[in-house]
Amino acid sequence: MPDILGRVLCYLGLHDFVLTDATFGFGAPGGISKLRCRRCGKIKSKLM
Numbered sequence: 318m319p320d321i322l323g324r325v326l327c328y329l330g331l332h333d334f335v336l337t338d339a340t341f342g343f344g345a346p347g348g349i350s351k352l353r354c355r356r357c358g359k360i361k362s363k364l365m
C-alpha cells in the first residue's frame with residue numbers, strides 16, 4: 318500500500334491496528350488490550 322494512502326486512511330481514522338499487549342487486571346472485568354497502528358504508531362486501548 319502506498320505510504321500516502323496509508324496516511325490518508327489514518328487521517329480518516331482508519332488505522333491499521335495490531336495487537337501489541339494484553340493485560341488482565343485483578344478484580345477488573347475482563348482485560349485491556351493495547352492496539353498500535355503499524356503506520357502512524359497511534360496507540361489505542363481497548364476493553365476486552
Ligand SMILES: [Zn+2]
Binds near residue numbers: 332354355
Ligand atoms: Zn494510523
